Amino acid sequence: MTPNPYLWLVGHLWLVPLLPLAGAAINGFFGRRSSKIAISTIALVFCGSAFLMALGLAAGSSSASAPYYCDFAHWIRSGSFQVDFSFYLDQLSLVMLLVVTGVGFLIHIYSVGYMWDDDGYYRFMSYMNLFMFFMLTLVLAKDYLVMFIGWEGVGLASYLLIGYWFTKDSAAAAGKKAFIVNRIGDFGFLIALFLMIKHFGSLDFTQVFAAVQTLSPETGGAGPLTAIGLLLMVGAAGKSAQIPLYVWLPDAMEGPTPVSALIHAATMVTAGVYMVARSSVIFERAPMAMMVIAIIGTLTALFAATIGIAQTDIKKVLAYSTISQLGYMFMACGVGAFSAGIFHLMTHAFFKGLLFLAAGSVIHGIGGEQDMRKMGGLRLYMPWTFLTMGIATLAIAGIPPFAGFWSKDEILWKAFGASWVYWLIGVVTAFITSFYMFRLMYMTFGGEYRGTVVQEAHGHDAHGHGQGHGHGEPHESPWVMLGPLVILAVLSVVGGFLGYRNWFEHFLAPVFQGPAMKVVEETSREAADSTLEHLLMFVSVSVAGLGWLLAYLLYSRRPQLPARIAASLGGLYRAVANKYYIDELYAVLFVKPVVDGSTTILWHGVDQEVIDATVNNSASAARHVSDTVRHMQSGNLRSYAGWVAAGGAVVIAYMVWMGVR
Amino acid sequence: MLHLILFLFFGAICVAGAVNLLVQSHPINSALSLIAVMASLAAEYLLLGAEFVAAVQVIVYAGAIMVLFVITIMLLNAGAEERSKGSRVAILLGIPGVVIGGVLVAWTLLNRSNMQAVPIGALKGDPRDIARLLFHDFLLPFEVTSVLILIAIMGAVVLASRPQAVARGPRKDEG
Amino acid sequence: MVPLSYYLLLSGILFVCGVLGFLIKRNIITIFMSIELMLNGVNLSFVAFAAHWHALSGQVFVFFVMVVAAAEAAVGLAIIIAVYRTRETLNVDRVNLLKL
Numbered sequence: 001m002t003p004n005p006y007l008w009l010v011g012h013l014w015l016v017p018l019l020p021l022a023g024a025a026i027n028g029f030f031g032r033r034s035s036k037i038a039i040s041t042i043a044l045v046f047c048g049s050a051f052l053m054a055l056g057l058a059a060g061s062s063s064a065s066a067p068y069y070c071d072f073a074h075w076i077r078s079g080s081f082q083v084d085f086s087f088y089l090d091q092l093s094l095v096m097l098l099v100v101t102g103v104g105f106l107i108h109i110y111s112v113g114y115m116w117d118d119d120g121y122y123r124f125m126s127y128m129n130l131f132m133f134f135m136l137t138l139v140l141a142k143d144y145l146v147m148f149i150g151w152e153g154v155g156l157a158s159y160l161l162i163g164y165w166f167t168k169d170s171a172a173a174a175g176k177k178a179f180i181v182n183r184i185g186d187f188g189f190l191i192a193l194f195l196m197i198k199h200f201g202s203l204d205f206t207q208v209f210a211a212v213q214t215l216s217p218e219t220g221g222a223g224p225l226t227a228i229g230l231l232l233m234v235g236a237a238g239k240s241a242q243i244p245l246y247v248w249l250p251d252a253m254e255g256p257t258p259v260s261a262l263i264h265a266a267t268m269v270t271a272g273v274y275m276v277a278r279s280s281v282i283f284e285r286a287p288m289a290m291m292v293i294a295i296i297g298t299l300t301a302l303f304a305a306t307i308g309i310a311q312t313d314i315k316k317v318l319a320y321s322t323i324s325q326l327g328y329m330f331m332a333c334g335v336g337a338f339s340a341g342i343f344h345l346m347t348h349a350f351f352k353g354l355l356f357l358a359a360g361s362v363i364h365g366i367g368g369e370q371d372m373r374k375m376g377g378l379r380l381y382m383p384w385t386f387l388t389m390g391i392a393t394l395a396i397a398g399i400p401p402f403a404g405f406w407s408k409d410e411i412l413w414k415a416f417g418a419s420w421v422y423w424l425i426g427v428v429t430a431f432i433t434s435f436y437m438f439r440l441m442y443m444t445f446g447g448e449y450r451g452t453v454v455q456e457a458h459g460h461d462a463h464g465h466g467q468g469h470g471h472g473e474p475h476e477s478p479w480v481m482l483g484p485l486v487i488l489a490v491l492s493v494v495g496g497f498l499g500y501r502n503w504f505e506h507f508l509a510p511v512f513q514g515p516a517m518k519v520v521e522e523t524s525r526e527a528a529d530s531t532l533e534h535l536l537m538f539v540s541v542s543v544a545g546l547g548w549l550l551a552y553l554l555y556s557r558r559p560q561l562p563a564r565i566a567a568s569l570g571g572l573y574r575a576v577a578n579k580y581y582i583d584e585l586y587a588v589l590f591v592k593p594v595v596d597g598s599t600t601i602l603w604h605g606v607d608q609e610v611i612d613a614t615v616n617n618s619a620s621a622a623r624h625v626s627d628t629v630r631h632m633q634s635g636n637l638r639s640y641a642g643w644v645a646a647g648g649a650v651v652i653a654y655m656v657w658m659g660v661r
Numbered sequence: 662m663l664h665l666i667l668f669l670f671f672g673a674i675c676v677a678g679a680v681n682l683l684v685q686s687h688p689i690n691s692a693l694s695l696i697a698v699m700a701s702l703a704a705e706y707l708l709l710g711a712e713f714v715a716a717v718q719v720i721v722y723a724g725a726i727m728v729l730f731v732i733t734i735m736l737l738n739a740g741a742e743e744r745s746k747g748s749r750v751a752i753l754l755g756i757p758g759v760v761i762g763g764v765l766v767a768w769t770l771l772n773r774s775n776m777q778a779v780p781i782g783a784l785k786g787d788p789r790d791i792a793r794l795l796f797h798d799f800l801l802p803f804e805v806t807s808v809l810i811l812i813a814i815m816g817a818v819v820l821a822s823r824p825q826a827v828a829r830g831p832r833k834d835e836g
Numbered sequence: 837m838v839p840l841s842y843y844l845l846l847s848g849i850l851f852v853c854g855v856l857g858f859l860i861k862r863n864i865i866t867i868f869m870s871i872e873l874m875l876n877g878v879n880l881s882f883v884a885f886a887a888h889w890h891a892l893s894g895q896v897f898v899f900f901v902m903v904v905a906a907a908e909a910a911v912g913l914a915i916i917i918a919v920y921r922t923r924e925t926l927n928v929d930r931v932n933l934l935k936l
Contacts, residue, residue, distance in 0.1 A: 635932035637867075641858045642755030649758035649765075656765045668838045672846050679853035679873060688865045695869050698850070702876055709843075709887045711895050718879075721902055726872065726909045733913045734865055737920050743862070743927060755859040763852040770841045770848070778837035783887035786895045794896050806903045813907035820914035823921075 006060030009053060013070035013087040016053050017140060019046045020132035031122025040112045043125035047108045047132055051101040057089065058098055069142060083203060088142035092511040095342060096139040096274055099349045103266045104132050106484035110357050111258040113480035114364060124164060131157035135267050139274060144193055144203040154268045155182040161263060162255040174251035181248040185238015192231035199224050209281045217285040225282055229289030232279055240272030241323045242300045242330060247583055249323055253315040257360030260315060265322050265356050266349035273329045273345050277338045280512050294334025298425050301327030305432040310577040313370050314359050317440050322352055324429060328411055331422060337414035339508040343499055344407035350495050351395035351404055354488035358389035361477040362444060366451060372443040374451035381474040384482050386445050388489040393441050395492040397434035397544045406496030409537055416536060427543055434547025442555035664781040667708055674701040686741045688734050692727060699723040711786040843884035850877030864916050864926050875905045
């Protein structure tokens with residue numbers, strides 16, 4: 001009985017991405033004249049049905065018969081190179097599928113409430129569904145090129161949604177920045193694809209991985225697998241905002257908060273991690289590339305966390321926090337703990353999505369203000385938001401038994417197994433993370449309210465809030481927004497228990513065949529090292545607690561201290577607050593030369609001097625020729641006769657010459 | 662021998678007439694020398710045996726066309742030619758061109774050694790034979806040229822007529 | 837017995853004189869007469885070749901040349917009269933309204 005519906009689900013795996021696409025198309029083409037209820041229904045129904053399919057696939061899955069393939073259509077058949085629209089379901093893609101559809105569906109529900117008063121409501125819902133389509137294509141693809149379609153597509157959706165309020169210059173610029181920086185990463189990805197075609201003749205996962213497994217590890221640090229791995233990492237760095245291509249993510253906060261939650265916290269930015277985990281077979285045989293990934297991830301985690309402590313915009317704090325947590329995930333992948341990275345990806349989707357949605361609730365409740373210095377005391381006005389955001393903060397700080405503790409600790413443990421340096425930096429970052437998250441909580445919800453409420457729709461989240469409510473004080477959000485918050489809060493509490501007794505790791509083991517062997521070894525080793533593991537766990541928990549304590553002291557007990565510390569640190573503080581001036585550095589190093597070179601060489605040099613000149617000069621050449629030839633038309637009969645006689649002489653001469661030859 | 666003398670005699674008249682046409686300044690003198698050229702050409706035709714052609718040459722060419730020219734000169738009261746600037750191209754390009762062309766042709770002709778001599782009265786151009794050819798083989802061109810003459814007559818009449826003021830009837834749509 | 841080339845030479849001389857007259861002379865009527873001279877030269881070569889190859893059609897062709905010359909002379913003189921009426925001059929250099 002049960003196999004039949006399950007096999008139907010698997011056979012129609014292509015429905016999962018295409019349902020949101022249908023929703024996007026309907027809303028995109030017909031939404032302008034539809035009622036908001038109709039638009040919301042379409043968006044939620046198509047997104048929700050994808051989620052239901054995902055649940056059905058999860059319910060019926062059994063590890064023994066995975067992975068499943070679903071061939072949808074032919075695409076490229078060129079000689080021996082072949083790419084088809086095929087979809088692939090194994091444990092890893094099932095986890096990603098559930099996260100994307102589940103969190104995505106919740107955020108769609110939230111958006112109904114958040115964006116209701118916006119004029120382009122249908123456009124927003126259409127773009128959100130479009131994003132779901134591309135993201136699902138990405139995670140379900142069976143082929144790197146189909147994954148690349150999804151990769152590019154989520155970049156496009158991100159651009160559209162960041163620049164959703166495109167009439168604002170800063171939003172349009174932020175969208176452009178995101179797309180261009182992504183593109184740089186995509187360039188690396190593409191070259192990696194080309195190398196794969198060259199070496200393996202195919203981009204299909206099964207074929208590539210089968211071919212890779214016949215190769216030996218490149219311990220020398222050079223070779224095609226290392227090159228492919230490093231280039232894939234370039235792509236992942238662009239998409240998942242790692243050093244040096246992270247600069248777009250803080251600017252992306254110009255978009256509406258649901259966008260920040262869905263794309264820049266839960267799903268799109270994790271695409272890089274997914275791609276690295278999917279390519280684990282390649283990376284395991286390229287230890288140099290793995291080391292580079294681990295180093296980049298670790299450094300990014302620390303770097304972003306330090307910037308986060310000086311930010312005053314609530315969304316910017318969360319943005320840098322996202323970059324930092326993504327660094328953790330890459331650190332995990334870099335040391336070979338791919339399943340730990342995916343585990344943290346999942347829990348991060350829960351608590352970071354929750355954090356962003358709750359921040360949106362806060363912003364919505366005080367009329368569009370995002371500066372934390374103008375907040376405070378909101379726990380009295382928004383109890384539910386306060387509660388859920390508090391749970392998320394506990395999760396991200398790594399306090400047990402919340403979700404973040406389980407996943408972050410797993411990463412730190414595995415990192416320690418690779419090198420204590422990774423572990424130490426990870427612990428320091430955890431301390432800083434806890435500090436700035438609790439700083440955020442105290443500044444936003446603690447003390448007294450410092451702002452003037454309902455500042456009329458100026459600033460960032462201008463969504464016409466003022467007209468609707470017009471209360472004189474901050475207020476809680478409607479239940480259409482609070483519902484997803486509560487659900488995500490529950491997940492942030494219980495989500496970590498999937499790591500109990502390494503269940504999650506064992507679940508994903510068939511995907512990461514290498515570590516599967518290691519897992520078996522480790523279970524025996526863990527019994528022996530359990531004391532070490534418990535010691536490290538104690539260290540990380542206490543560090544999180546220290547961060548909380550410091551935040552409490554600085555922002556609750558003695559709120560005047562932070563300003564004095566900042567003043568005494570002077571230049572150092574300013575550098576951190578200004579994000580170490582990295583954006584300015586890039587502008588001077590890269591942006592200005594490109595723009596100047598383009599203006600001078602391409603515009604003046606090629607376009608004006610060569611192309612325009614060719615056209616203009618051929619026209620003036622025609623004119624000069626005709627000016628010269630014009631003199632033949634003198635109107636004088638005898639000159640005409642002269643020309644005729646001369647021409648006749650030429651012809652006669654030619655004929656005589658031909659006759660003589 | 663006689664043939665050659667006669668040929669050279671009439672040929673000299675031809676050339677003299679042609680040169681005189683170039684040299685004279687009053688058009689009537691040029692017209693008269695052209696008549697002389699045509700008459701001697703008729704004699705040349707006779708030397709070649711084309712009696713009908715010679716007759717037609719005198720009757721039509723010298724007798725009708727040249728008369729037309731003389732009438733026109735009289736009608737327009739053409740005087741001696743005046744000096745005018747003219748065209749440099751004609752002098753610089755045209756004269757060398759035609760001279761070179763002529764020299765080339767002459768040189769080609771003189772180099773040919775296989776040109777037979779043409780006896781006197783070589784091809785007797787009987788009117789009967791010519792008529793047979795004209796009305797059998799060349800009937801279509803004959804008819805076409807007759808139409809051509811008709812058109813020429815009409816064209817000449819129209820072109821040369823004095824432009825009349827065209828009387829316009831009262832316009833119906835204007836007050 | 838005159839060689840054919842002599843006839844052709846004479847024809848060529850007449851033709852060259854005709855072209856020279858066209859180039860040198862300024863009176864329109866004289867230019868027209870040079871055209872007639874050219875045509876006569878051509879007629880002579882036709883008849884000469886007809887005699888050389890015993891093809892009577894050469895002589896028939898002379899007819900057609902003459903007919904066309906007659907038609908052309910008629911129309912041309914009519915044009916000259918029309919031009920004289922408007923421009924009051926027979927000098928071909930004065931008739932240059934088509935000058936660019």
